[in-house]
Amino acid sequence: MTTNGEPGSDAPLPRSIFVAVFLLSLAVLMVQIALNRIFSFLIWYHFAYISVSLALLGFGASGSMVAAFPSLIGRSIQRSIGIYAAICAVTSLVMLVVIGMVPLHPFEIFSNSNELAKFVLYFFVVSIPFFFAGLAITIALRAAGPLVNQLYFWDLIGAGLGCALVVLAIEWLETPRVVILVALVFAASGVIAAGRAAPLVRNSNLVLAVVVLALIGPLPGWLPFTPAKDKFISAYLGQVTYYSRWTSIFRTDMVGYRGSEASIGGYRRQGISPSYEGYRPPFRMIVHDGGAAAIMYQVTEERRGFEMFRHHVLTAPYVVRDEPEVLIIGVGGGADVIIAVENGASRITGAELDPVTVDLITHQFREWTGGLYDQPDIKIHAAEGRHFVRSTDQRFDIIQITGVDTLAALSSGAYILSENYLYTVDAYLDYFRVLREDGLLSIGTLDYHPSKGYPRHALRFVSVSYDALRELGVERPHEHVMVVALDRGITKLEVLTKRQPFTEDEISAMERFIDDNQLQAWYLPNRPG
Known part of the structure; x- marks a missing residue:
């Protein structure tokens, strides 16, 4: 091909195509990851992976179409890639508008024809940008000849850099604007690909880039992004x-x-x-x-209403520990911190995965939380729980993990796709390493009362506790576990686990707490079931 990119010529591939493919690959990976984040909010996160499937579908379909219809390559490689890049930019914006304006309820697609139609619409609008990006990259690779290894190198570099940059871009612009930024990158790749060989295509991409820049600020605010109604x-x-x-x-x-x-x-x-x-x-x-x-409870100077946290299932670990030093994994809105304060914790350390949540409870809404986190004996870290446990040199009397996942996720089998690594034998062993010899691991969750359903989650946590204790050489793990709950349909419960056996005094104190508060002992060591 010639320097104008005409098929059939032996001239080298224009260098502008290398840059265009780099930008196309960068944009494709950025939009794919951004879509995962958007779908995680709008529909349940295990549906979010449809963006991966549709990206593969679009790329695969584009390669098949070029093989079946070579005329898609066009007379000029540069012109064709510029046109397809412009279509990627436009369809990315259309995709964002459709996703933002059309709410989807995925659990109703088999019972409601409207939801099925919307589901098909989602599939269509999401796959189109990937299809045309695949066309552009396929045409470039097909025309590269002996330079295909170099072109593929820039394709991979763009894809890798896109994965890295999208994280920074989301933090800077937020996710919907990243999709618009991707449309801008698509348009830029079209400008570079077309160059002097296709001035009309180049100028069209320039105009498109200006329009995209104008939309990057206001467009996300015009879109409601309504989540599924079962969220x-x-x-x-x-x-x-x-x-x-x-x-x-x-x-x-x-x-x-x-x-x-x-x-x-x-x-x-x-x-x-x-x-x-x-x-x-x-x-x-x-x-x-x-x-x-x-x-996130309101904290007043007199802490009005927090007496309730002396009469709650989550009070259970403090029944057998006085003035403990506590690590809370998954601080959330701070309810566990309030419970620890109300029950006499001497020092509280929290690890919360989301830095925004940490900022909300400690700074932005400090007036609502009553300056609770200004106290010198309370320290909240923006950190993943297990990483914090493995990196800290502190030791604790209680580790509290409450509701870091939802009952819906636990019950639906969602962790088949993505395990929660806070609840594994290895994780429990990590927790025991930072607990003092007589320390207590406390897991709070929701479950079904045996009279209403099968209490699978309590059994799971107890089973993991038993396995972890056996790893530590404990021969009678049933003497090291308590389960305290409320006698209702869907109930809050606490699974308490110690490296040392619960003493008779501790068991008796728990029995008094349960009786005084009309709770229920699902399991206490050395007590009848």
């Missing part, structure tokens, strides 16, 4: 959103009810003693990716 945050649609931000980890929202702060629900609804009739402190919700919610 937790849908209950707050039309209410008050105090804060919302997309990051590379989550989309984080702080929500509440319009006109008044919520007081009914939260920990008052799940796990509280039936005999407690005291004041209910107001709270807001911090929601990650629309599904995993954490309660």
Whole structure:
């Protein structure tokens, strides 16, 4: 081919094509990862992987189409790549608008024809940008001849750099704007590919780039991005959103009810003693990716209403430990911190995966949390739980892990796709390494009461505790575990595990706590079932 990129010539591939392919690959990987983040919020995260499938479908289909219809290559390689890059830019914007404007409820696609139609629409609009990007890259590779290894090198470099840059771009622009940024990169690749060989295509891409730049600011604000109605945050649609931000980890929202702060629900609804009739402190919700919610209680100077946390299932570990030093994994809105303070913890360390959540509870909404985190004996770290445990030289009396996943995720088998590595034998061994010899691992979760369903999650956590204890050489692990819950349909429960056997005094103290608060012992060592 000639320097104008005409098929059939032996002239070298124009250098502009190398740059164009680099940018196309960079854009494709960026938009793929950005779509994963958007779908994790809008629909359940295990549906988010459709972006990977559709990217593969688009690329595979484009290669097949070029093989079946060589006329798609066109008379000029540079012109064709420039045109397909422009189509990628336009269809990326269309895709974002459709996803942002058309809510999808994926669990209804087999019972509701409208949802099935929307599901097909999602598949179509998501696959189109990948299809045309695949066409452009396929044409370039086909024309590269002996330079194909060099072209493939720049393809791989672009893809790798796209994976790295998208994280920074999301933190800077937030996820929807990253999709618009990708459209800009597609247009830029079209400008470079077309060059002087196809001035009309080049100028069209330049105009498109200007339009994209104009839209990068306002367009995301015009799109509602309504999550599926079976996600937790849908209950707050039309209410008050105090804060919302997309990051590379989550989309984080702080929500509440319009006109008044919520007081009914939260920990008052799940796990509280039936005999407690005291004041209910107001709270807001911090929601990650629309599904995993954490309660942020209002902290007043007199800490009104926190008496309830002396009559709750989550109080259980403090029944057998006085003035403990506590590590909380998954701080969320800070409810576990309040429970620890209310029950006399001498020092509290927290590890929270989401830096935005840490900033919300410690700084941005400091007035709401009453400056609780300013106390010298409370320190919250933005860190992944197991990494923090492995890197710290501190030792603790209690490690508390409460609701770092949802009952829906546990029950649906979602961790078949992505295991939660906080709940493995190796993780428990890590926890025991930073616990003092008589320290206590406390796992709080929701489960079904045996009268209403099979309590699979409690059994799972107990089983992992037994396996970890056996790894440590414990011969009678049943003497090292307690399970305390509330006698209701879906209940909050605590699974307590020690390296040392629970003493008779500890078991008796737990029995008194259970009786005084009308809770239920699902399992206590050396006690009848």
